[in-house]
Amino acid sequence: MQVFDLEAQGLRALNATLHALTGQTNETAWEIVNPRGSHAIAVGVDAPVDITVRGSTGYYCAGMNKQATIRVKGSAGPGVAENMMSGTVIIDGDASQYAGATGRGGLLVIKGNASSRCGISMKGIDIVVHGNIGHMSAFMAQSGSLVVLGNAGEALGDSLYEARLFVRGPVKSLGADCIEKEMRPEHLLLLADLLKRGEADHLAKPEEFRRYGSARKLYTFNIDNAAAY
Amino acid sequence: MCGIVGLFLKDPALEPKLGAMLTEMLITMTDRGPDSAGIAIYGHPADGRAKLTVQSPEPDKDFKGLADDLSAVTGAPVTGDIKDTHIVLHLPADRLEDARAAIATLRPSATVMSAGEGIEIYKEVGLPKDVAARFDLEKMSGTHGIGHTRMATESAVTTAGAHPFSTGPDQCLVHNGSLSNHNSVRRVLKRAGMTFRTENDTEVAAAFLTHKMQEGANLGEAMEATLTDLDGFFTFVVGTKDGFGVVRDPIACKPAVMAETGQYVAFGSEYRAMVNLPGIDTARVWEPEPATVYFWER
Numbered sequence: 001m002q003v004f005d006l007e008a009q010g011l012r013a014l015n016a017t018l019h020a021l022t023g024q025t026n027e028t029a030w031e032i033v034n035p036r037g038s039h040a041i042a043v044g045v046d047a048p049v050d051i052t053v054r055g056s057t058g059y060y061c062a063g064m065n066k067q068a069t070i071r072v073k074g075s076a077g078p079g080v081a082e083n084m085m086s087g088t089v090i091i092d093g094d095a096s097q098y099a100g101a102t103g104r105g106g107l108l109v110i111k112g113n114a115s116s117r118c119g120i121s122m123k124g125i126d127i128v129v130h131g132n133i134g135h136m137s138a139f140m141a142q143s144g145s146l147v148v149l150g151n152a153g154e155a156l157g158d159s160l161y162e163a164r165l166f167v168r169g170p171v172k173s174l175g176a177d178c179i180e181k182e183m184r185p186e187h188l189l190l191l192a193d194l195l196k197r198g199e200a201d202h203l204a205k206p207e208e209f210r211r212y213g214s215a216r217k218l219y220t221f222n223i224d225n226a227a228a229y
Numbered sequence: 230m231c232g233i234v235g236l237f238l239k240d241p242a243l244e245p246k247l248g249a250m251l252t253e254m255l256i257t258m259t260d261r262g263p264d265s266a267g268i269a270i271y272g273h274p275a276d277g278r279a280k281l282t283v284q285s286p287e288p289d290k291d292f293k294g295l296a297d298d299l300s301a302v303t304g305a306p307v308t309g310d311i312k313d314t315h316i317v318l319h320l321p322a323d324r325l326e327d328a329r330a331a332i333a334t335l336r337p338s339a340t341v342m343s344a345g346e347g348i349e350i351y352k353e354v355g356l357p358k359d360v361a362a363r364f365d366l367e368k369m370s371g372t373h374g375i376g377h378t379r380m381a382t383e384s385a386v387t388t389a390g391a392h393p394f395s396t397g398p399d400q401c402l403v404h405n406g407s408l409s410n411h412n413s414v415r416r417v418l419k420r421a422g423m424t425f426r427t428e429n430d431t432e433v434a435a436a437f438l439t440h441k442m443q444e445g446a447n448l449g450e451a452m453e454a455t456l457t458d459l460d461g462f463f464t465f466v467v468g469t470k471d472g473f474g475v476v477r478d479p480i481a482c483k484p485a486v487m488a489e490t491g492q493y494v495a496f497g498s499e500y501r502a503m504v505n506l507p508g509i510d511t512a513r514v515w516e517p518e519p520a521t522v523y524f525w526e527r
Contacts, residue, residue: 037501056500056514075514077500078484096484096516115516116481135481135519 002027006041007034014041021047037077042070045087062089065106081108084125090199097134100127103144109198116153119146122163128198138165139175147194149204157212165212166191168204179215187211231392231405232258232378233485235466235496236506237473237525238371243492243507248369252361254495254502255376259357261405261498262378265391266360267352269401269468270374274346279322282349283332284315284388285339292316295336302331313363314388315342315351322346325398340389340426345399347372347470352391372527375468375496377403383411384429394432396423397439399470404431405483405498406462414459434459438467452476452522466496472526481519488512494525 004014014032021027030051035041039058042051046066053061056074066085075093084103091099094112101117103125110118110127116134119127122141132150139155141163151169158175164187165178174180191206214221234254238244248270255266285291288311296309296318303324310317320328329341343350351364357378361367377392384390393401408414411430414437419425423436437459441451452467452474464483467474475496477485488495488503490512497503500514517523 036504037499058499058501075500093514094516096486097481116519135479 001029001031003031003033005033006038007036011038011040015043018042018045018047018049018051021045021049023047025049035074039077042068045070048087056093065089075112076110081106081125084108088197094131095129100125103127105144107197109200111199113150119144119163122146126194126197128194128200130198130200130203132169135172136175138163141165145190145194147191147198147200147209149200157214159218160212160214162214164190166194166209167212168209171210171212174212177215177218178212181211181213183207183209183211230261230380232261232498232502233403233405233464233466233496234258234376234498234502235374235468235473235475237373237494238492239494239527240492244372245370247371247374249367250506251374251376252366253505254497255361255366255378256358257502257504258376258378258498262380263356264381264386265352265354265379265388266357266377267350267379267391267393267403268361268364268366268374268376269343269348269350269393269395269403270366270369270371271347271399271468271470272349272371274470277322279320279325279344279346280349281318281320281325281328281332281344282315282342282351283318283336283339284342284352285336286314286388287338288314288316291336291339295332295339298335299328299331302335303327312351312365314353315364317349343395343399343401345470348395348399348401348468350393350395350401352377352393353388354386354391373468373473375401375403375466375473382407383431384427387427389427390429392431393468394429394435396432396435397442399468400435400439400442401468402431402435402438403466404434405464406478408434408459408461408463410460430461434463434465448474449522449524452524456520464498469526472524474522474524475517476522477517477519479520485517486514487517487523488514 032053035055037058043063045068048067051070053072058077060079062070063082069088071090076095078096081089084106086106090109095110095114098117100108108127110129113131118133118137124144128147135153138157142161145164148167152171155175157178188206195201296307299307307320392403395401408430411433438451490508
């Protein structure tokens with residue numbers, strides 16, 4: 001176990017150290033202590049390592065993550081796992097706005113609540129939120145899955161493309177072009193897998209969720225408009 | 230950007246440390262607002278007494294003999310404590326308005342920053358750590374306080390444009406965000422008799438609340454009204470004699486974190502502003518909901 005004291009050693013040293021880990025490294029287990037709400041912790045990691053952050057983080061923790069498993073033993077500030085490519089990010093507490101924004105792959109698990117704009121413009125990431133999500137979540141979400149064990153705020157999935165949204169509790173309102181859709185067997189299988197990987201299979205069953213997706217009625221989906229581009 | 234910090238103490242044992250705790254929080258928010266900084270600090274009101282905080286770009290000239298001159302005008306004893314470019318004048322509460330009016334003629338270049346029974350406001354241009362040092366904020370005590378670090382967007386970097394803004398007795402407001410309809414709201418408020426010192430959007434928000442309360446609204450109702458009448462981005466933290474309130478616009482882009490323990494309620498634009506508060510590791514920490522008014526009063 002490699003221990004990095006962020007307060008003593010500084011952010012640049014931390015991220016430079018983590019960036020130096022490439023390919024097969026023997027230093028596979030890392031612990032970051034004294035995060036004290038700092039920004040940009042463990043951003044841009046690209047190695048199959050395990051990183052545990054002992055405390056709460058500020059903006060953009062685990063942004064652009066590739067391959068790594070990053071656990072935050074606290075809450076995360078805005079933009080956690082923004083543009084994640086692969087790997088897993090697990091937040092034990094709450095996440096602030098735009099968690100997992102623009103993420104292209106990997107899995108983001110939030111064990112508390114996520115606030116507004118969770119999964120905005122997601123492009124392939126899977127997000128599992130054990131609690132609730134705030135307004136405008138999955139806005140313009142393109143692909144990937146968003147699973148919410150609690151409730152969703154206003155305007156869920158506004159201007160949605162092809163991302164799949166599964167919410168167990170009430171949805172305050174659906175955004176433009178977002179509709180409830182039939183839950184088919186393949187969706188139940190997908191959900192079962194996501195709940196398991198999201199450390200939530202003991203908390204909820206796939207049958208308890210409702211599925212939401214794009215009605216594909218917005219301008220961009222109309223084949224008659226193809227000539228306009 | 231801009232940074233906001235706030236502390237409302239429940240435990241009187243922390244009151245001597247209020248200034249020290251707020252100063253540390255304020256300096257942590259330097260990245261969010263390096264242009265200027267300000268703080269409103271509230272103490273226990275003394276029976277029948279009030280305070281005027283006055284700022285001057287020429288403190289040596291303006292503050293010399295000011296307490297005595299105000300004594301002569303109001304016919305009551307007035308004392309003054311000078312803190313850099315600010316002076317806190319202590320006087321009987323029933324002479325407060327006379328004294329405030331007299332300052333405009335006695336010292337035309339001076340500005341009344343705040344008036345009331347508990348409030349003192351200190352604000353200046355410069356890095357938060359330098360502003361805090363000039364006023365010795367660390368040594369101040371009190372029951373609650375609000376601080377602001379400014380990154381200017383809607384008006385110039387001046388002392389008058391720094392936050393907090395106070396437009397009514399013991400009231401103040403700080404703001405992270407920018408209002409887009411402040412000119413039209415200012416025109417309406419001017420017709421209703423409110424006066425303005427700056428072109429700043431935040432001053433309009435402060436005056437809006439004061440006006441609503443003059444019309445009979447309580448603070449909660451006045452804060453609710455910001456959600457319908459003010460257009461733009463805002464997280465507001467509002468101070469009164471007895472407490473403080475928080476409201477965010479419905480879109481809630483501007484960050485806000487709150488923490489509560491048995492000893493205090495704290496506000497920070499970011500969690501890192503609060504990491505040194507006592508018991509923060511076991512505090513209830515949450516993000517205030519959009520379009521929701523929060524208020525703590527003693």
